[in-house]
Amino acid sequence: MDRTRGPVDPVRAAAARYAGARVARVEDPRLLTGHGTFVDDVVRPGMLHACFVRSPLARARITGIDVSEALAVEGVHAVFTAEDLNPGVHEPWYSLAGRDVPDSPRPPLAEDEVRFVGDPVALVVAADRYLAEDAAELVVVDYEPLPPVVDYVTARESAELVFPQFARNVLGELGGRPTTELAPVFDQAPWSVRETVYQQAYAPVPIETRGLVAEWSAAGGELTIWAATQSPHEVRLFCSRLLGLPEHRIRVVMRDTGGGFGQKAVVQREDMCVMLAALKVPAALKWIEDRRENLLAAGQSRHEHGDVRMAFDADGRILAASIDYVQDVGAYPVPWPVGPSMAVGMFFPGPYRVPEGTFSITSVFSNTVGRTAYRGPWQFESVARELMLDVAARRMGMDPVELRRRNLLRRDELPYTNPVGVPYGDISPLETFEQALGMLDYEAFRKEQERARGEGRFLGVGTCTYVEPTTAGMGVHGTEGATIRIEPSGKVNVYVSGGSTGNSLETTVVQLTADALGVDIADVHTIQGDTAITPFGGGTGGSRSGSMTAGAVAETAAVLRERIAAIAAHRLEAAAEDIELVDGHARVRGVPGAGLSLAEIAAIAYLQPESLPPGMPAGLEASGRYRAESMIILANATHLCTCEVDVTTGRVTLLRYIVSEDCGPMINPSVVEGQIAGGTVQGIGGALYEHLAYDADGNPVTGTFMDYLLPTAAEVPIIEYGHVETPGPGPGGYKGVGEGGAIGAPPAVINAVADALAPFGVHITRLPLTPESIVTLVRRARESRAAEPGTVPR
Incomplete structure (x- = not known):
């Protein structure tokens, strides 16, 4: 078995013609003309x-x-x-x-x-x-x-209980090694940083x-x-x-x-x-x-904080990292949030060489709306880690880019197991990082930044490099089914469980099926989302759909290819292994003109069963089920953002936004980039605008779009894309891509703002970065450093 391509099939379809191409979305004519059915x-x-x-x-x-x-x-x-x-x-x-x-x-x-x-x-x-x-x-x-329990941070000390059966308002706790075991490393390290980072509550806000x-x-x-x-x-x-x-x-x-994003x-x-x-x-x-x-x-997300520690040697290499993470689960979280929250601790080391690490996880009730899943539910691990790396770099007098270069994993160092036991493979952290920096021309930007500061303008650059789990190969998400029916006319219908919520699952399934059977994409149609006629599947979530449906289509199409080849070989008096499927025909390899169209083969299968090879069932319909080959498939990316901050008004203007993504080979680059863009805009919103806020009595104060602010096209720069392709362990080498934008964007934006404000000594540990909060941070920094003439810009 070829790890990157799936099982070797003696009856091969033509080389892929559609997977990897920017095929127009098949659902767009329906949706863009107002003919969708919601x-x-x-x-x-x-x-x-x-x-x-x-x-x-x-x-x-x-x-x-x-x-x-x-x-x-x-x-x-x-x-x-x-x-x-x-x-x-x-x-x-x-x-x-x-x-x-x-x-x-x-x-x-x-x-x-x-x-x-x-x-x-x-x-x-x-x-x-x-x-x-x-x-x-x-x-x-x-x-x-x-009396309500509104502040989850103090809920564990409250005399009031959201549910009487849950002492201290704690739904659950998980943890790795005791933090005390790492205390000597932090205490003796040449450099050690510790901060508590807070992220505000915000919401998925689907258009429907x-x-x-x-x-x-x-x-x-x-x-x-x-x-x-x-x-x-x-x-x-x-x-x-x-x-x-x-x-x-x-x-x-x-x-x-019309969008789900976990909600x-x-x-x-x-x-x-x-x-x-x-x-x-x-x-x-x-x-x-x-x-x-x-x-x-409908639910809140992201409301959380972490006590984060990182230790470094004298050269800036990471020695240890730990996070004590606490999340607000509201009153009625869905689904059970304790298990999934473990991903925060498991992936906090990120794509870096971290010799020692541990974590603890605590889920706390409050009298606010329940926690729901939201695109990359574990993204706080990247927020906390990437903010801390910038903090550490500034304290060490080192460029944050150089600090990351010294610690990022390279492709040739894999496989690698992080300090809490997560195996890494098939990723390219340093490679995406360097690609993003090259697209920016990092050195040129630093020179421009210096010139701008001399003019009283404050530019900043921030990055985030992360590794994300996709395609969990366990439980309800561990398998996916497909049914493919070649109709008597030779046209193809492919049935999958569905869950297409803007992620172009319809288009990717049609592309994959057309390639798998060697037919024209116009001859393929997909039916999804009806449990009466589609095979069981886990739906969309966990960035699983691309790789899992690719596996399901491949399993099912292999059965049909074998059957098509047998019928063609029987009729053409050839060996089945000499049959190839190309352009909607089964042809004898090396014999021009010897072949049958798929329509002719389908007519035989349905209407002339007596002409079929002995023992061949009538019809051309098959069902298959793919089981993930790996417990987890990892993807990675680097986000890079530049911005300008007006220190008088607190306004943040994003200048350039670059994403270098490694999701393996792309089924459809336009779809991949659309997924990255959507998640990135949501992450920008979380960093700068969105806040599902409550007052001290538990009353929501952002209940309309007049006060719950979302980014618009006017605030978001053109997103520039770079792609690094490292095949994963599943069929086609495909990995997930749906959640990454929402993971990488907040840290990149936050670090860009922090870099712009670095001359003021501004310290960012709370989100969102609203104009008011930025003005307050600058004012406080000026006041605290007023006794140090010449160190603070005026």
């Missing part, structure tokens, strides 16, 4: 609409609910409370986490106590959305306010909010769900467990989904309510979240 486009006969009554308090005891006035409104069909829906719950656990994790309670509707502003208390069902919203205002809930339509057929005992989701098969699995219904009685349909990876409490209520109403039930609800209740 959940809110689904209309069913007599459909009813749902609206939630939500808590206005961060923490309170529910002492009574009066729904009578709402029920009296004409057109209102039902008002459900916890006593109506919650008893219908059977097993509400996620396939990603498993049945037995020590998860927190997850009632569909609040029982006895509300735990954050936005906590769903009741569900109103009416003839239309407007009636449902009006009636929700008429539901009277009596609350007895309780959450939504669900559920239709129960009592006669057939079947439930059909149209979902905005990243994983239709997981929705079906969860719903089956939740309702106690057999899986084959549940169909989940996912057409187009739509698993079923949340509102989805549970709609599933439960659908069995109690006479028609299909639709719930579409508005933007206020999305910011209020």
